[in-house]
Amino acid sequence: MRISAIRREVFMRISGAIFDMDGTLVDSMPLWNNLVRDFLMDHGIEESEELHRIMMTMTLDTSTQYIHDNLLPSLSVEELKKQIEEKVWKAYSETIPIKHGVKPFLFALRNKGVRMCVATSSPRILAEVILKRLNLIHYFCFIFTCDELKTTKNLPDIYLRAHDILGTPKETTYVFEDAVHAVKTAKSAGFKVVGIEDKSMVEYRDEIKELCDIYVKDFDDFRGQI
Template identity: 25%
Template structure:
């Protein structure tokens, strides 16, 4: 029985990685003239929480300085994203969940300001009662805690849920929580998503295999 859908945000509900890459590039150029390639972004940045990431990007900076740099980068991102488009098929899936009484939750490594901005920029904020962000939990993805917390908030069991993720840390977190994890191939290859723990990989929410899976879980 399908009772819960848990969604990552960046790259899953909307394709934002190009905008994040632009924001990171602008920040690094401002700070020390560094460049960031697409390959470096995909391998080292995408899907990670800011705390660990910025300490790695700026090893000589204090914790307070890292937080200031992260805040600057996220402000740049929000400036680049005044409006965002939901991934193809997402609105159909949300409507299906509403019709069938399936609980929904956002589980993201993005900061609270970004999460609220992105959902509002898509016109989707009222659709999600629960929006869990890593900075408000003891551990971020790839730890399973964010997804375990999402299940708890929805009153759902892992075996009755689906998780949707585009990043390797996110897939590891969701699959580590025991949830059937659907990889969304916006930022990583299907092969890498499967190796991280995804059990199905699709391009977007229109994929017939996803809807077959949903029908099977609701049968």
């Protein structure tokens, strides 16, 4: 089946959509990729490749706890969070842009009657401020966060919970993700997965393509099929 036909089939079949936010709906991964590195450099610590891989899968809460426990025990978790959150809040409330093709795609899904939600590793306060600023929040029935569910995207809990609330058939519920670990988790939980390309995951592109049911450069790739 041609790629364009597969994209058309996704749009025709879909009844529920679970969207990751960072790297999928909004172009925030450059911030996150450099945030910990820059923060640690401010404190005289160089981020190794191994440390980067460890931090990549963590939420803000778990990453600050890790930094406190392993790198900067002299700073409390609360102080670490405060310093990092100030930088993050400014970016989410003012500068992080939407990714290409998101609004037309969400508009088309809403007109089709598709139930949509967000499942994010970011804290709710960040998800809400950026989705409101970019005028996206009204497309979604609800937002789930890893912090609130006390989980990470290495586990399927957030996808399973989101699916339960959506109430759509699993075989026509699609998860939209950019990160390789999240794609693996969603697939292992039995979901159809649409991989969204993000620069932060370029080194894993081939692996993500193999895992996903469909892989797109951005949501503009659905243009002509919706």
